[in-house]
Amino acid sequence: MSSGKILVTGATGQLGTRIVQQLLKRLPADRIVAGGRSAAKAPPGVEFKVVDYDQPATIEAALDGVTRVVLVSGNAVGKRVPQHQAVIDAAARAGVQLLAYTSILRANVNPLLLAAEHRATEEVLAASGLSFIALRNSWYSENYTGSAAFAIQAGVVQSAAGEGRISAASRDDYAEAAAVLILRDDHKPGQAYELAGSTSFSKREYAELLSRKSGKQVVVQELTESQYSAALVHAGLPEAFAGILADSDAKAGDGWLFDDSRTLEKAIGRPTIPLEQTLDAALAAK
Ligand SMILES: NC(=O)c1ccc[n+]([C@@H]2O[C@H](COP(=O)([O-])OP(=O)(O)OC[C@H]3O[C@@H](n4cnc5c(N)ncnc54)[C@H](OP(=O)(O)O)[C@@H]3O)[C@@H](O)[C@H]2O)c1
Structure with missing residues (x-):
């Protein structure tokens, strides 16, 4: 530029x-x-x-x-x-x-x-x-780690995502990619960059990570989309927002938040920040 x-x-x-x-x-x-x-x-x-x-x-x-x-x-x-x-x-x-x-x-x-x-x-x-x-x-890792302390306390990660894998990365990764890409001059017209984590996880694996980090047992509670939506309303979210989050979780279960193209990694020249590192930072900030 x-x-x-x-x-x-x-x-x-x-x-x-x-x-x-x-x-x-x-x-x-x-x-x-x-x-x-x-x-x-x-x-x-x-x-x-x-x-x-x-x-x-x-x-x-x-x-x-x-x-x-x-x-x-x-x-x-x-x-x-x-x-x-x-x-x-x-x-x-x-x-x-x-x-x-x-x-x-x-x-x-x-x-x-x-x-x-x-x-x-x-x-x-x-x-x-x-x-x-x-x-x-794709999703921010912080969408999960932001409520990690609560999940650890409750011993539960609620999920409508089944075994769906989620290629989350941290906001720092996406921000770096945005800065790198806006400065480049070699884009095709209207080029779409599918930006996602270098690795992926299921919500069951996320619960296992929480267990490992906290030393407390954290299990996945498998719910249908409507049960998950109701649980989010019960937790205090407005109904419309709960419905949107439950929809996202269910469709993550169908793979819509998974991507293994490593386009983000290639843009920033390094693997994305591991979920565990973002989790450590979130728990340390509590
Ligand atoms: N990939 C994901 O997982 C994910 C998750 C959540 C959101 N998102 C999307 O990614 C965006 C950025 O994420 P984030 O974490 O930075 O969200 P954020 O912290 O909520 O930031 C949203 C930004 O949008 C600005 N904004 C809202 N209404 C505006 C208006 N009328 N005029 C000008 N600015 C306005 C806000 O301004 P103020 O500071 O004045 O409020 C804020 O700067 C979100 O807004 C959302 O579209 C993505």
Whole structure:
């Protein structure tokens, strides 16, 4: 990448902050713009500009001098296609040379409920005329390790995923790949990168890992999708969100979060961080 700035949207979130940190290792700080809704949460060391997906004028203003964009998908499930479209439209108008969008594994065919908005966003990108790449991220390891202490205390990992294998990687891995790929110039038009962990695990193996780490027995409780959804509601999740998570777990059981292409490993030039290491960090932080 020869000139111009890179804007990272969602830069106040967990993935976006890490993408900014990874870009700082590769580019002068004055070539990086962190975009987000709240300056108070801005990552340090780079310029911050307000980027609110619901306020197109903020997006347009933040694109001044920007030639590449990492569009981190938002977290307002159900509202994301128009939000992402606002960024894509503004980037096309501003003449952005490359946009990378954080999508989901095999977004074009993935039946997870959560995949629909990613698929629709990729379709908006394809119709936009922009040069773009899809960073089709698998699950974060942190989706599991974030509740590891609770699972150890309960002695149970609830699952609707059966023996399905999940190729999770850490946010640090996906962030590094985003930084590497947005800086490359050798993409095919609309290229999709299926980004996933170098290794995979089933939820039974995850429970075994929790047992080994804690010295306490942790077992898998096999549930149907509707039983798992009900259990999540019982644990305090809103019904709609519980349904989405149960759907994802059941479809992970059918292999939709598995990928052994090692595309992520090739992009970052090292194997992804092992689940056990991410777990150690999560347990140490408690
Ligand atoms: N692969 C996976 O396992 C997985 C898991 C969960 C989510 N995801 C997806 O990956 C994305 C990044 O993950 P994450 O862990 O970084 O999530 P996160 O910490 O929740 O970050 C989401 C980011 O989206 C921003 N955002 C939400 N609504 C916005 C709006 N209207 N305008 C501008 N920014 C907005 C948030 O801004 P604020 O800081 O202002 O709230 C935040 O920076 C998520 O948003 C979601 O699409 C993937």
